[in-house]
Amino acid sequence: MKVIKDTKWDSGLEIVEPEVLIKRNVLDILWSIEKKIDTEFAVLFKGKWEKEGFIVDNEYYIPKQKVSYASVDFIEDISKKRAEGFNTIVHKHPSKFGFSSADEDSINAHFICSLIYHRGEIVDSNLVIQINGDVKIKLKPKVSIIPNEVTDINISNIEKEKEPEISVWHKPYEDFYGYYGLYGYVYEERKKKKEDKR
Incomplete structure (x- = not known):
């Protein structure tokens, strides 16, 4: 995410360009589902704002849904999962097209981050930012794939030369x-x- 500051007069505020950072395991999860389900499907993930951008983690939930090659219909109340922090939805399309008008009305309006997935790639993305109780702004962010950090690696055998x-x-x-x-x-x-x- 690019951080822009005014060098002549600094108000202390940061102006950021929206970017979605997706952990690599997210694509592994989607690819594994795609191998078994060749129609459309949807998966919920947790995401959060950091200074670098909106980071989508690999914690996921697959809601109960009926799917075809043209639609996804949820048969459970996913609002409960949104309340638990699953604020990102990934919608798999059988073809490499972006969001449909139905997606925009039925899915994207209810999640902070919406992504279209197809054959190992994120092909379209939306970010929705709440301005107040009635107004939301929809943005088209840049999408980047980032590595999963492994914290339990023993590096005691590596000595850095001065x-x-x-x-x-x-x-x-x-x-x-x-x-x-x-x-x-x-x-x-x-x-x-x-x-x-x-």
Whole structure:
């Protein structure tokens, strides 16, 4: 998400461009369902606003529904699940089209985040922001897939070397490494000193 600030006068407010960040496991869940259900279907997920954007987590719920190649009809009250924090709906389309007019009226108006999924991809997205009790703004956000963070990894066997305190970069190493090679500079300097001693 891009954060824009006024450099001349800073009010302390942040203006953000809307972005939906979807954890990679979300696509794994949808793909696994799609392998078994080739029609339309819908899955609820939990999402929350962070500074980076609206993050969709991999906690999900599959509501009771009757589906066909053209529609999804819920046969349970999903408002209870919305109250539990399932504020994001992913609607699978058999074809790579965006939201239909029926989607806009029946689904998107009731969820903060609505996504269209098709064959491993998110092909359309909506964000709805509540302004007051009667007014909502619908946005078309950018969608990015982010890795799932694994917190229980033991990294005790990895020891980070202390980088040499040197501030000059050696330009030729940029072509090979893609950046100015700090260690290349150190190596070249040591090599030069040895040659000077000869």
